[in-house]
Each structure stands twice: as C-alpha cells, then as structure tokens.
Amino acid sequence: MTPKEKTIMIAGGAFLAGAAATALAATVSGGASIAGVSEAERTKIEAVVRAYILDHPEIIPEAMQKLEQKQAAGAVEANRAQIETPFAGAWAGNEKGDATLVVFYDYACGFCRKSLPDIERLLAEDKGLKIVFRELPILSPESEVAARVSLAAAKQGKFKAFHDALYAEGRPTAANVEKVEAKLGLDSKRIAAEAGSGEYQKEIDANIAVARALGFTGTPSWVVGDQVLNGAVGYDALKAAIADARKKG
Structure with missing residues (x-):
C-alpha cells in the first residue's frame, strides 16, 4: 500500500467513525446530542465502529467516494455560472434545454475524440439537451493554439464545424488547424489578430x-447537474447522469 493510499484509508476510517459515532450516540441517548453521551458509552460506540470497519474495510473507499x-x-x-455559460457559440443542442451537459476537452486528447460519437448520439436522441464545450488545453502547446482558434471559430459562428473537423484530421498540428480554417472559410486574418487576445487567455x-x-483528473471531464465525471465514461453513464440531473431538477 502506498503512503497516499494509507492516508486515504486512515482519513476514510476517521470519517466513518465520526459519522457512525454520532448516529449511534443519538440512538443511545434517545436523540440527545453527542455531548450528552457518557465516556463509557462513547468508548463502547467507538469499539463497535472500529470492529465494523475492520470487518468491512470495503466501505472505506465507498465512503470516500x-x-x-x-x-x-x-x-x-459555487462555479455553476462559469461552467454552464458557453463562450460565444461553443455549444450545441437545445439552447433553452432543460438539462445541460458540459464537456471539458483537449484537441490532443484521444479519449476526447473517442467520446465524440457519444455526444452526437445524445444530441440526436435528446432534444431537450444542451451541451456546452469548454477548452482545457493541458496536453501540449499545440493544444493551446488549437483552443484559441476554436474560440475564434466560436465567435464566427462555426464552432461545432471546426470542433468536429479538427478532431477528424487527427493531431492539432499547425497544418491541420490551417487546413480546417480554409475548409470552413474562417476569417484567418481575424483569427490571427485575435489569437493572442486577453479574452481568449x-x-x-x-x-x-x-x-x-x-x-478533474484529465480530459475529457464532464459536469451535469451536481455531478462530475472524469474520462471517456461512455454513452450510458452520460445518459444516466443527465437523467439524474433532470430528476433532481
């Protein structure tokens, strides 16, 4: 076991012990606060909690999760407005939808590319869904260059077309970015002028x-409702998270 894993296990045990002790104390004292529990009762409670954790260590990672x-x-x-408000036209689906799925991605991320069919399927099947795309260029300098051009494409009303076309080209090299710019008829002079703008930074x-x-542990990462999902979690997991967000309102 690594030092980090030991720390997690200890923290998890402490968390469980505290929660269980509080609950049991309330029962023992007829609903009174933990302060009303005698030292002897507290000792008994802690012993029960410790024994339970040792017999069922699998609950520690579950509790930590x-x-x-x-x-x-x-x-x-705390960050909902920043998360769900798209940059210019960097969104797809129903602008007034009753559920919003936000994806943070990097153009150099193969798992982000792998998730594209899941996004398209959700958009095709769920007419009440809005998907917001957020640039998270963390993998390479090429990622950041592509992200800036992507933001420029969003301002020119061609975000989704650029997004899909660049992923289709493969790596976000300068040549591939320029190729997509030309293919979509983007204003390259405007892009060059805006690429280093403070707005994009x-x-x-x-x-x-x-x-x-x-x-987040990497890309893609997703936010829907009050849930955060990391990685290429797949269509079923995304659909379930969207349904849960709707249920909670």
Whole structure:
C-alpha cells in the first residue's frame, strides 16, 4: 500500500467513525446530542465502529467516494455560472434545454475524440439537451493554439464545424488547424489578430481554474447537474447522469 493510499484509508476510517459515532450516540441517548453521551458509552460506540470497519474495510473507499461527490457538488454549485455559460457559440443542442451537459476537452486528447460519437448520439436522441464545450488545453502547446482558434471559430459562428473537423484530421498540428480554417472559410486574418487576445487567455485560465476546483483528473471531464465525471465514461453513464440531473431538477 502506498503512503497516499494509507492516508486515504486512515482519513476514510476517521470519517466513518465520526459519522457512525454520532448516529449511534443519538440512538443511545434517545436523540440527545453527542455531548450528552457518557465516556463509557462513547468508548463502547467507538469499539463497535472500529470492529465494523475492520470487518468491512470495503466501505472505506465507498465512503470516500461519497465524500468526494459531495465536495464536487458543492464546487459545481459555487462555479455553476462559469461552467454552464458557453463562450460565444461553443455549444450545441437545445439552447433553452432543460438539462445541460458540459464537456471539458483537449484537441490532443484521444479519449476526447473517442467520446465524440457519444455526444452526437445524445444530441440526436435528446432534444431537450444542451451541451456546452469548454477548452482545457493541458496536453501540449499545440493544444493551446488549437483552443484559441476554436474560440475564434466560436465567435464566427462555426464552432461545432471546426470542433468536429479538427478532431477528424487527427493531431492539432499547425497544418491541420490551417487546413480546417480554409475548409470552413474562417476569417484567418481575424483569427490571427485575435489569437493572442486577453479574452481568449481569460477563458482558458478560467476553465483551468474550474478544472482544479472540481478535481478533474484529465480530459475529457464532464459536469451535469451536481455531478462530475472524469474520462471517456461512455454513452450510458452520460445518459444516466443527465437523467439524474433532470430528476433532481
């Protein structure tokens, strides 16, 4: 077991012990606060909790996962406007939809490319869904160059066309980016003039800050409702998360 894993296990045990002790104490004392529990009762409670954890260590990672989900939900709520408000035209689907799925991606990310069919299927089947695309160029310098051109394409009303076409070309090399620009008839002079703008840098920096706040582990990462999903989780997981977000309102 690594030091990090030991730390997680210890933290998880402490979390469970505290929660269980509080619940059991309330029962023992007839609903009174933990402060009303005697030292002898507290000792008995702690012994029961410790024995349970030792007999069922599998509940520790489950409890930690629940805690992480709760923390992520709080971070999502605190940053919801920044997360769900698209940059210019960097969105697809129903603008007034009743559910919003946000994907953070990198043009150099193979798993992001792998997720494209899932996105298209969701858009085709769910007419009440809005998908917001957020640039998270963290894999290479090429990623950031492509991200800036993508933002420029969004301002020119051709985001989705650029997004899909660049992924279809493969790596976000300068040659591939220029090829897609020409293919879509984008204003290259305007792109060159805007590429280094503070507006684009602000957008990218804000996305990176949100990614850190939400504990993303890479790309793609997804936000829907109060849930955060990391990786190419697949169509079924995304659909389930969207359904859950709708259920919670």
